[in-house]
Amino acid sequence: MTPRFAARMERVQPNAIGELLALGADPSIISFGGGYPDPSLFPAAKLEQVFAEVIRAPGGLAMQYAPSDGLPRLREQVADMMTEDGTPCTAGDVLILQGSQQGLDFAARMLIDPGDVIVTEDPTFLGARIAFDPAQPAYAAIPMDAEGLRVDLLEEVLRVTPRARMIYTIPEFQNPTGATLSLPRRKRLIDLANRHDLVVLEDTPYRQIRFSGAPLPTLKSLDTEGRVIHLGSFSKVLVPGLRLGWAVAAPPILDKLKLLKVAADTQSSTLNMAATSLFLDRYGLADHIATLRAAYRRKKEVMLDAIRRHFPQEVAVTDPEGGLFTWVSFAEGFDATAFMRDVALPVARVAYVPGGSFFPVTERANHARFNYSAQSEARIEQGIAALGAALRTRAGPR
Numbered sequence: 333m334t335p336r337f338a339a340r341m342e343r344v345q346p347n348a349i350g351e352l353l354a355l356g357a358d359p360s361i362i363s364f365g366g367g368y369p370d371p372s373l374f375p376a377a378k379l380e381q382v383f384a385e386v387i388r389a390p391g392g393l394a395m396q397y398a399p400s401d402g403l404p405r406l407r408e409q410v411a412d413m414m415t416e417d418g419t420p421c422t423a424g425d426v427l428i429l430q431g432s433q434q435g436l437d438f439a440a441r442m443l444i445d446p447g448d449v450i451v452t453e454d455p456t457f458l459g460a461r462i463a464f465d466p467a468q469p470a471y472a473a474i475p476m477d478a479e480g481l482r483v484d485l486l487e488e489v490l491r492v493t494p495r496a497r498m499i500y501t502i503p504e505f506q507n508p509t510g511a512t513l514s515l516p517r518r519k520r521l522i523d524l525a526n527r528h529d530l531v532v533l534e535d536t537p538y539r540q541i542r543f544s545g546a547p548l549p550t551l552k553s554l555d556t557e558g559r560v561i562h563l564g565s566f567s568k569v570l571v572p573g574l575r576l577g578w579a580v581a582a583p584p585i586l587d588k589l590k591l592l593k594v595a596a597d598t599q600s601s602t603l604n605m606a607a608t609s610l611f612l613d614r615y616g617l618a619d620h621i622a623t624l625r626a627a628y629r630r631k632k633e634v635m636l637d638a639i640r641r642h643f644p645q646e647v648a649v650t651d652p653e654g655g656l657f658t659w660v661s662f663a664e665g666f667d668a669t670a671f672m673r674d675v676a677l678p679v680a681r682v683a684y685v686p687g688g689s690f691f692p693v694t695e696r697a698n699h700a701r702f703n704y705s706a707q708s709e710a711r712i713e714q715g716i717a718a719l720g721a722a723l724r725t726r727a728g729p730r
Contacts, residue, residue, distance in 0.1 A: 343465035362715035363683040368706035386606040394606035402428025432565040432577035436463035455690030471692040480513030505655025508701035537565040538655035543629040558582030635704040642720025680718040
C-alpha cells in the first residue's frame, strides 16, 4: 500500500534535533537538552498518598469519565490561582488540557488556515512550531532583546502582513532565551493586537518559577477585548507526567476550544485531575514552588559561573530571572549542531539543544539552549567544564 497523506503532513517531519538528543539517553552523557524539572524534587510521597486516596474513594469516581472541560473542583482551583496571580476569572473561564502543549495545537487548528501568518518571537519555542506546523501556517518572526519581543518591529511587521492571525509569545523566562517581556511592551503588544484584530496566545509554563524581580501582569489581565488565550501548566510546578495544563479565554474562544477538546481526546485523565485537585486542597503549591525556585536559582548560578570560567570569552550567555533555560551564543560562523554531533557528544559526552531550529524563518546556527534544572550542581559543573575544554581545544565546525 502507498498511503496518500494529506498535504498538511508535509510539514510534519522528524526533527534532526530529536535524533541528536536521542543519543543523550546514554547515562554516561550529561544532558542539558530537555526542559526537564529535577526529578529529585518531585513530591512523590504526597502524590502517592493522594492517588491512593482518590482510587479508593467510594463509587470509583476518579476512574470514571468526567466532564470534557475538566473536573469542576480543579477548574475552580485553577481560577483561584489565576485570580490570586492578578488575572480574575471563574471556573467557567477554564478548560483543562492535556498539558499546555495541547493548547498550542488547538489554537492553531481553531484559527489558522493554510498560508495564514503566525507571528512569533525570534527565536521561539520549538514545540510550538511542531504544534503549529500541521495547520500549514507562514511565520513572521520578531527579533528579541533583553526586554523580550521587539514591539517596535512587531508594529512594522503587522502593517505589511494582512494575513496575520495570531501572535504567539512566552512573556516570562522565554523558551529558549530566558528573556522576560517588559511591562511597557506588554501593554503595547495588547494595543497592537487590538488595532490589527489578532488573537494573542500567551504561553506561561514557567511563570511561577521566578528567582528575582517583581512579577509582571499577565497579558490576559491586560486584555480588554477578550482576544488573549492564556495557557498554564502543572508540568513545571508539580510533575510533567500528570500531563495537565489549562486554558483561560473569553467565551467565544473557549467554546471552540472545548469542541476541539472533545474531538481530540474527550477529556483529560480523570484520575490525574482528581489526584491533582486533592493535592492542591491538601498541600497547595506554595511550599513546593518555593523549593523549586531556590534549587533552580542555585543551579542557574552554578551553570552561568561555570560557563564564564570554562567557555571562550567570546561566548555570550543570558541570565534569566526565572525558568529553566539559558541561551548561549557562540561566535558567528560556529555551527552548534555540527559541534554537538562531532565533538560535544562523542568527546565531551555532553548534550544540549542546538539553536537553529528555534528560528522559524531564518535559522542561525551559532546558538544553543542549555537547561540547568534537570542535572545536579556537580553534574552541571562537570559537563560545562568538559564542554569548555572541548571548545577551547577545538575551533569547532565552521
